Amino acid sequence: MNALSIRNLKKIYNNGFEALSGIDLEVEPGDFFALLGPNGAGKSTTIGIISSLVNESSGSVSIFGHDLKTERSLAKSCLGLVPQEVNFNQFDTVKSIVFNQAGYYGLPRKLALQRTEHCLKQMDLWDKRDTVSRRLSGGMKRRVMIARAMVHAPKLLILDEPTAGVDIEIRRSMWKMMQEVNQEGTTIILTTHYLEEAESLCRNIAIIDQGRIVENTDMTSLLARLHVDHFVLDLAEPLAQAPIISGYKIERIAAKVLDVAVPKEIGLNFLFSQLSAQNITVVSLKNKSNRLEQLFMNLIDAKPAGNI
């Protein structure tokens, strides 16, 4: 039984726009799954249908084996949603937002209070429990939404761009929190525009474009299709222009910094020997974290990934 099973899901809006053209998707229990796609690709519509915020035109969705149409209450009980935009009452306190959500899921008062405390502590918000939510920072508001989504201990948590617009420090701490939640057994579906985020956190991935799933595989296999790795080399001495070495695409991005596209079939050894031959000393190198970005751009441009 999968955490999420989507069959031939279609959505045509009243204005005739076809947001989803019959997608199929399976997410296994315990997975950390990335759902990526450009703006308007159909991600939000898909999440909206899964979380009952959008009515589907046809097709089916089941969450942990419970069909969203025929076992609506059971299916919804398994799901927690962290939406893209802040959608809680900004005049309520942090604690009441989370506590009320527990009530909507039918948790008895005592258990609701315990779960509220647990989730707020997990999100590092317990000290802010009596603060009116509109006074919180952007990062804290997002954490309130995560705490709210987790208060009923959902088996499936959907995070719709949870780190959008937050600074890198908060983003990293949120990644840690998400990983902890996943390690505790919660299946997570993540949508994000930070591809580095998906690459770091997720084990499996689906890419959606123009209402169709254009890729659905595990992250390792997807990245393995990348035939070229990009490295940044820091040099000991400045160069006036980029060296020319057959088989490599080398770009000078600063006097002492080169960006090198390294085909996997050639590798790095030949590069270093050629640089040595030209008396160029490499002090350090680092892998550029844009691998998924390249694949993503190629996939949504409908180019076969193998040609990357």
Add this chain to the structure above:
Amino acid sequence: MNYSIAFRTIVTKEIFRFIRIWPQTLLPPAITTALYFLIFGKLIGDRIGAINGASYMDYIVPGIILMSVISHSYANVVSSFYSTKFQRNIEELLVAPVPNWIILCGYVSGGIIRGLLVGFVVALISLLFADIVVKDMFIALSIMFLTATLFSLAGFINAVLAESFDDISIIPNFILTPLSYLGGVFYSVKMLPDIWQNISLGNPILYMINAFRYGLIGVTDVDIQLAYIMTVGFILALTLISLFLLYKGIGIKN
């Protein structure tokens, strides 16, 4: 799934909401109606004399109480549910396993409670000006409750269909208030020419005000049974419309 907890959560949240802002929700009707009683009932009423055997002050008390119930039960639901839609925290309920009828019952109950609370506040103030011996407590309370229910439902439908804050003020200002004033709050429809009497009989608020007036002081222009039938009929119709809107997601889902 224990739906009673979800229901209690919505109702409690609603009660806290209007109590938290009591200077906007509970105080104004107390002041406004005290002025009505003073100006219309005392100063002008003394010169008007009795209507259908009741003093003018006694005659207007039931209408003013019920008018407050109507406007506040309506206002509570329309403003609360529209704000919930506007801030998108309606999504908290839509995502959760809360059936549509619980959402409806929760918000309508909030409206009923505020409507009745305001009604009792106004009734208490009326005691400063009138000495009313209640004729039939059951009729008075049941009509008050049914009226609060009906206008809470109407407020809910308005909120669901509203697309802007303007939309939630149009019906109270241009339909509800005129119908309340023309529903015999300050006069008996028997005082009107025949044609206006007949037109007034098409106003549902007339029946509720007169039934409530009968419950309080034993005076009415309409048949009490008909008043009950109309009120309950409207409640059933508006309940079905509300549930249909929620089922279809009109105004609340993308």
